[in-house]
Amino acid sequence: MTQSSMPELARKPSAGFDLKLWGPFLALAGLIVLGTLVNPVFLSPANLANVLTRTAFTGIIAVGATFVITTGGIDLSVGSLAAFTAGVMIVVMNALVGPMGAGWPVVLVGMLVAVGLGLVAGLVNGLLVTKGRIEAFIVTLGTMGIFRSLVTYLADGGTLSLNSGMRAVYRPVYYGGLFGIPTPVWVFAAVALIGAVILYRTRFGRYCAAIGSNDEVARYSAIDVDRVRLLAFVLQGLCVAIAVVLYVPRLGSASATTGVLWELEAIAAVIIGGTMLKGGHGRIWGTVVGAVMLTLIDNILNLTGAISVYLNGAIQGAIIIVAVLLQRGTASKR
Template identity: 35%
Template structure:
């Protein structure tokens, strides 16, 4: 019993141990790592991935997957930027409907939520595999982004919008505050609400959850909608930080999100994991990226290393179950 308890404790501490060892190794190899500026830089960089990963965690907890978050991020960011700068033209009435900063932000979040809702609707209504549905949305949302922007970036969005991604509040980067709110809301949802219990129940055994009276279809639609919303929030932060809505924004972001979720201990089989674990996983990914850059590792090798880390996390997840 004692050995089993110790083993379980070590399994839970694996991500934290990995982060400690990584930080120790990078700090020895680079004197620029353990600096205040670099610490804020890491937190600012991982804010977007944490937001996306929070939504991805909810999806994976229900035994699903969402490959479309990177494309939804790009489209929502482009819509927010486009509405803020150009508004909506109504040629028949010779009218232009302008948008305030708040209006553009809300519109972008609504767009992200709508695309996420469509993912959930297609998955539950037609019983289509989540992998296929979200892969299709990945392509569709990217196409929508290209159509909306006509393949060109939308620049010059103003200082007020730029504050979202580059501003500071009470000595902390504003994106970190946004991410903290998203994380705390997600923690409350998963730990303190019936919806959170339903999410874990569906991931643990969907048939049993259905027989116990849980509306599994509605829960899944909510989860995918939330994933779209968190992707849209990430899109606003990326667009604000660059002061530009790039048509190719968010490429491969879904891979970093999945990596953060898996490294953080959430099981790809569903029903097991936590938001805090995902945050830790995102920090590990961020520290790894930052360390590889500081050590002047080739970008090509960086991809190899990140892929190896993801593979190792999946292998450890499977091994721990046996």
């Protein structure tokens, strides 16, 4: 990240700091002030824990999306994939309760199934994009419909519910925590940290940015463009699987409405965070902030009665646009 933002700093030394880099953090600080003004309860540890825990699902998915978008791709199938993976996970665990009894081994098998499915789905998306030579938008629009239908089919149009004995065993994964911080928040932090290391400190991460910037130049530089793109999709699939492993113990169910619009939330988080939709620039910590901001907006609107509920969507939209405007405003002046 420092490497890529260096030329910008050099070009406008008078600016003091890079608004493009710090924009998301400023917007987040603004939202926190707003939330506190709206209702002092906002800053209570319980509320903050709620917000961060909720962010974990879309946040983890958004970390994966940062890679895909940095390479110049897009993945619209993540919400549907999350629902489908959750559905399969529940079906498998319910089937295993009989022979294996309700306990941690069943949960572990369920988790492995989720991770396996996520990896395979990412691989399918990636192969269709790289080997099939189809635009990522179309491939993932297709798989989005496929996964959504599959979970509806699996659930007979209704809801798949986890066996109640299993729920009791699995519940702490969402509701438990360490040092007063809920497990999903720890996992979210770990995923973001690993994501940041991969994107900023490894060859693969630099290749992602290079390909998103100009894939022809990357190809001439002897980068295996297809392999990197494929890996980015596989990474995205893995992130979806991790999110699902945390999601299932929350309500113990999956249905056709699970994960609806998560793909847009994830993409919005990535863009608010300063990653370019056309690729070439990835910012993991920006993505994390973007994801937190999206949940905060909902939370703040729920904590106040001052704004008509009919206008919730308008407020959300306005805040998203302002947040991105904050960082792009200076970028365009260059």
